[in-house]
Amino acid sequence: MASRRRYDLIAFDVDGTLVDDTVFVWKTLHDYFDTDPESRDMAFRSYMDGKWPYHRWFEHDIKLLTEAGATRSSMLAALDGMRLTHGAIETLTTLREAGARLAIISGSINVVVEKFDLEQYFDEVYLNRIWFDAAGELERWQATPYDVWDKATGLRALAARYQIPMARTAFVGDNFNDVAVAREAGFSLAIHCKSEELAGVVDVVIEEDDMRAVLPYLLEEV
Ligand SMILES: [Mg+2]
Incomplete structure (x- = not known):
């Protein structure tokens, strides 16, 4: 049929x-890289309350993750499950x-x-x-x-x-x-x-x- x-x-x-x-890949990544929960929550609330545009929340999350050592290979490891x-x-x-x-x-x-x-x-x-450079670092x-x-x-x-x-x-x-x-x-x-x-x-x-x-x-x- x-x-x-x-x-x-x-x-x-x-x-x-x-x-x-x-639930959200972002939560999976932040949990894996053990970023500061207060800083994450502050950014989420700033967006939800209309104080920050979305891209600022996004860029804040990227900064937390890269500071915690996120690269292409470690991000893929975080997503393994x-x-x-x-x-x-x-x-x-x-x-x-x-x-x-x-x-x-x-x-x-x-x-x-x-x-x-x-x-x-x-x-x-x-x-x-997210784009990575040849070494697997976040580039842009x-x-x-x-x-x-x-x-x-x-x-x-x-x-x-x-x-x-x-x-x-x-x-x-x-x-x-x-x-x-x-x-x-x-x-x-x-x-x-x-x-x-x-x-x-x-x-x-x-x-x-x-x-x-x-x-x-x-x-x-x-
Ligand atoms: Mg969903």
């Missing part, structure tokens, strides 16, 4: 959604075969997406990026414009670029930073849901630890 897509643009969160055994969510690749492949455009809208880091070779499945990847970095509340801005921008009405968009996420984009998307699902607020906003909460459970909501058999 063939499958027809119900949505033309489907966006995914990364940390906790496509990739599991992490992370795994792809069961069924993630099969889900992405099936949605692409049905002709859906796929996007990542995430506050994660390109290092995670590269570790799992995920970029190939997506038309667009919006996340934080760029904050995403589309995390937390601005994930919704990212989905609207993509929908406009592809001329897809918001009613034909869907989003899959797991935590509080997905609430705004879940509200904005035509249809939204939570998997590995860690936020009561998100659970209250999405159309469907997936209970299974398997990404393929989203497929019946995103495709119809014809």
